[in-house]
Amino acid sequence: MKSKLQALEKDIIEGLRQCSHCKMCVSACPTYEGWYTQSSMGRLAAIYAFLMYGLGSEKELSKLLFSCSTCRRCQNICRAMSAGVETTDLIVKARNLLAIKFEAKGEDANG
Amino acid sequence: MDKSYKHVIPTGHVYIKESVLEKGNVFGVSADKTAWATGLDLPKKADYTVFAGCGYQLMKYADGMLASVRTAEKMGVGMEKVVGISKAFGKVGIDLAGITGRITTAGAEDIYTRVLISAINVLKKLSVDIGYMGTEEPCCGSPIYYSGFADDYINNAQKNYGLFKSMGVKKLIGVMPACTASLKNLYPQYINGYDLEVKHFIEVVADRLRESSIKPVLKKKMTIAYHDPCQISRVLNLSKLTREVISRIGGLELREPEVDQTGEWSTCCGGGGGMEVTFPELCERLAVRRVNELMATGVPVIATSCPACMMQLMKGVSKLKARVKVVDLAEILDEALPQ
Numbered sequence A: 001m002k003s004k005l006q007a008l009e010k011d012i013i014e015g016l017r018q019c020s021h022c023k024m025c026v027s028a029c030p031t032y033e034g035w036y037t038q039s040s041m042g043r044l045a046a047i048y049a050f051l052m053y054g055l056g057s058e059k060e061l062s063k064l065l066f067s068c069s070t071c072r073r074c075q076n077i078c079r080a081m082s083a084g085v086e087t088t089d090l091i092v093k094a095r096n097l098l099a100i101k102f103e104a105k106g107e108d109a110n111g
Numbered sequence B: 001m002d003k004s005y006k007h008v009i010p011t012g013h014v015y016i017k018e019s020v021l022e023k024g025n026v027f028g029v030s031a032d033k034t035a036w037a038t039g040l041d042l043p044k045k046a047d048y049t050v051f052a053g054c055g056y057q058l059m060k061y062a063d064g065m066l067a068s069v070r071t072a073e074k075m076g077v078g079m080e081k082v083v084g085i086s087k088a089f090g091k092v093g094i095d096l097a098g099i100t101g102r103i104t105t106a107g108a109e110d111i112y113t114r115v116l117i118s119a120i121n122v123l124k125k126l127s128v129d130i131g132y133m134g135t136e137e138p139c140c141g142s143p144i145y146y147s148g149f150a151d152d153y154i155n156n157a158q159k160n161y162g163l164f165k166s167m168g169v170k171k172l173i174g175v176m177p178a179c180t181a182s183l184k185n186l187y188p189q190y191i192n193g194y195d196l197e198v199k200h201f202i203e204v205v206a207d208r209l210r211e212s213s214i215k216p217v218l219k220k221k222m223t224i225a226y227h228d229p230c231q232i233s234r235v236l237n238l239s240k241l242t243r244e245v246i247s248r249i250g251g252l253e254l255r256e257p258e259v260d261q262t263g264e265w266s267t268c269c270g271g272g273g274g275m276e277v278t279f280p281e282l283c284e285r286l287a288v289r290r291v292n293e294l295m296a297t298g299v300p301v302i303a304t305s306c307p308a309c310m311m312q313l314m315k316g317v318s319k320l321k322a323r324v325k326v327v328d329l330a331e332i333l334d335e336a337l338p339q
Helices: A002-017 A024-028 A040-053 A058-065 A073-081 A087-109 B011-023 B054-075 B085-091 B097-102 B111-125 B142-146 B150-166 B177-190 B201-211 B230-235 B239-248 B280-295 B307-320 B329-336
Strands: B048-051 B130-132 B171-174 B197-200 B217-226 B250-254 B301-304 B325-328
Touching (some): A002 A040, A024 A040, A058 A087, A073 B230, A087 B142, B048 B111, B054 B111, B054 B177, B054 B307, B111 B307, B111 B329, B142 B150, B142 B177, B171 B177, B171 B201, B177 B197, B177 B230, B201 B329, B239 B329
Parallel strands (some): B048 B171, B301 B325
16 A cells, blocks of 8 residues: 555656646636635645645645646646646546545554 | 544545445435436447436436535534445434435436437437446446545446446447546556447537438527537547537537637536535636626527536526526437437
8 A cells, every 4th residue: 555655646746847837727727716726736836845845734735636626727728838747637646645545544543 | 543534535525436336326316327218218239338427317416415415514524434424424414315305307307317318319310329228337437536536446447347348338429528538538547458439429429410411400590609518628629529510500500708718728617526515615606707708608508518517507607697598419409400
């Protein structure tokens, strides 16, 4: 379980590193209402900060991740005009990371 | 059990996962999956198998299910993996069986089921040899993939592939955009030697209209704006094809909103990624914004191809108290095609 989690983490970080923070996806995101964290770039930055430096909590990260409608408009604009980051796929992978992490915890607690 | 689990994985998403894995549909209701096809006389074995999906036939339960999940979330019912979330719901007095009981509309009375029936009629009128899987039809699992339960999704996909094979299914026609995208794009990534031919309804219609001499014509002229569902436009890349089909319907005029709001750049209706269960207010704002964009074209009818989009757009329309009708493209096609 642990190696799987690490592999997924590595996969996500590699994907995140391609982001050039051009903010093209910010205006493309339908949930953007003034805060960067309501957009794709903000969500990706939050995942990166969490995975690399342990910034923020899982609870906060979860809120950002699950407020994405996975409509892939950001991924489309990134492919067309920027670095081609698979933004939506990365958000879904990060959701998966949280699920694996916490399901493992739950199993441990139950013996 | 780690107590923080329920703060990290929203109740609604856990509910969706358990529903898909245990009940075989997104809404977690024990509904008859063949009810919609009553009287349609569909065989089990045919050239093409229609994959109806949970969306259209069970969308009528969405409001009840969403309300229950939201109440549960407010009351702090979280993930209780051992007992199952429906039991946890029962403990605090939320009766999920009641959701199915309250809804009495059936068949063509229900606006969502009607779309499915229309789609079948269209395929029959275009003489496509179709059948369906009846009670055996599984849930493709697309919602749990987007909720982040990739392992469960893969297990479910492999189980489904075995089922398709054992039933001799070779060619699938999907009506739900999300199910079609899941069967077409995601399954091959996780199943070795995946060899099912998956097509979306609109692809089959476009092919048939090109080949045959049938010309769909609407008796009464209609002007529509088309809302591209995200799975149709950006995952399946069918925006252009959809417009080709629309242009082939006589008496139907399509008015496009701004360039950056249509086709592959269509904005979100708010119905995706399980957002309705966690952020209903945000969802509603998205719906209102999208309806406003489409209404700027001044059309009386908004067409789309997805039950979730349909639900969201109708929510937006009623919120704005606008006089706009929301229909599915399959219904327009059914009306336009000669018997």
